[in-house]
Amino acid sequence: MQTLIIVSHPTLADSNAQRFLWESLPAEGVTWHHLESVYPDGQVDREAEQQQLLQYDRIIFQFPFYWYSSPALLKQWQDVVLTEGFAYGPDGGRLAGKEFGLVLALGVNEREYQAGGREGFTLSELTRPYQAMAKKCGMVYMPAMVVSQFDYLNDSKRKELLVAYQQYVSKDTEASLKTTENWFKIQLQSLGKAGLSEENQQLVEHLIAVLEDNREHLDDLAWTLAQMEGNQLG
Amino acid sequence: MQTLIIVSHPTLADSNAQRFLWESLPAEGVTWHHLESVYPDGQVDREAEQQQLLQYDRIIFQFPFYWYSSPALLKQWQDVVLTEGFAYGPDGGRLAGKEFGLVLALGVNEREYQAGGREGFTLSELTRPYQAMAKKCGMVYMPAMVVSQFDYLNDSKRKELLVAYQQYVSKDTEASLKTTENWFKIQLQSLGKAGLSEENQQLVEHLIAVLEDNREHLDDLAWTLAQMEGNQLG
Numbered sequence A, B: 001m002q003t004l005i006i007v008s009h010p011t012l013a014d015s016n017a018q019r020f021l022w023e024s025l026p027a028e029g030v031t032w033h034h035l036e037s038v039y040p041d042g043q044v045d046r047e048a049e050q051q052q053l054l055q056y057d058r059i060i061f062q063f064p065f066y067w068y069s070s071p072a073l074l075k076q077w078q079d080v081v082l083t084e085g086f087a088y089g090p091d092g093g094r095l096a097g098k099e100f101g102l103v104l105a106l107g108v109n110e111r112e113y114q115a116g117g118r119e120g121f122t123l124s125e126l127t128r129p130y131q132a133m134a135k136k137c138g139m140v141y142m143p144a145m146v147v148s149q150f151d152y153l154n155d156s157k158r159k160e161l162l163v164a165y166q167q168y169v170s171k172d173t174e175a176s177l178k179t180t181e182n183w184f185k186i187q188l189q190s191l192g193k194a195g196l197s198e199e200n201q202q203l204v205e206h207l208i209a210v211l212e213d214n215r216e217h218l219d220d221l222a223w224t225l226a227q228m229e230g231n232q233l234g
Helices: A016-023 A046-054 A072-081 A128-137 A155-170 A174-193 A198-233 B016-023 B046-054 B072-081 B128-137 B155-170 B174-192 B198-233
Strands: A003-007 A030-034 A058-064 A099-106 A145-148 B003-007 B030-034 B058-064 B099-106 B145-148
Touching (some): A003 A155, A016 A058, A016 A099, A058 A155, A072 B072, A145 A155, A174 A198, B003 B155, B016 B099, B016 B155, B046 B072, B099 B128, B099 B155, B145 B155
Parallel strands (some): A003 A030, A003 A058
């Protein structure tokens, strides 16, 4: 899996959180793309950005949560790059099926983002514009990853963060596994219709059956695991 | 009442909707502040913007709804101007009590902004970041004004839009009336404590009583009006 992390931060060098995330990156499969470094004049290159996006399976927006949204340059990137005919609309849908994630760095404790908290709204509410964007582009929206008040985290919490971040940017999700399976199934089924020999058609049907058996087995395991975790907690 | 309309649109001259709104402005009490004209280089002047904000009772953000948010320059404006110590935090709260409005120009029919519609989320959901901003600044959030697919509106609909816009930018709301009354009451009450002569204290108490009577009378009228509208509709 290939992941593109689109980072927007106007003063990246001053951010301990962003430096830590950068140092936590896995060695392979991940590209770090800091917009303010690439475009210091704010002139986003639509063609280059669109071509780049097509090469990745997972697209992540990573930024400090300024006024409940991204810094301005990432918004500019959205408006320039995600055009009708590319991201949506007739002949669009070029990002459909890719995964979309958010890595949000908060200056305020995450607990404040709830009814009655100082910020008053949940992060799920405040990130609706990104959910709507993913929906319009046909992308699979991942639960956001939140880095809350990084400078106050102790070493143990930072190690947890490192692992969580590595997984967020590189680990297959249940959604990506299912997407891959479905992709194989569709490919195999279209093979079956393409005038294969009877022997090969049987092989294809067999492969599809194996995929479906595996999926059932995985779902069973996930269910059992959830029960065990429930028992431990209860 | 003085209203500041902060307009953000990267290609304002090409927008029929924005031209129409500009031509609809009342002659007095409203300032049109187009960010891309004032700051073609994107360098927002914090000090000038903050001083300007203080002179107005109602602040409006007006923009085309690009990717469920504003164009980038308005976001830049928020991040530069609405600083801790001015808009919020210790010694902040300088915008508290002002009214905050949104004028959103949509390229898509407003009906699509609902569960099951093509956009999938309501405008109230998608504008949560502005609601949270108003809350943090202690501003009174007005229901948003929506201009949906302006180019398709006939003359009659455009006339309705003109009136609705003039009212949105200049008419006292129930909230602004109550705010004004409360402001007077607090002023009058603090006068009463400031060692006035007994005669003047009686005058002040009389004025407060008149204000409260007026408010009760207004509330009664509003209730009666709502009943009548209900009967007409039913």
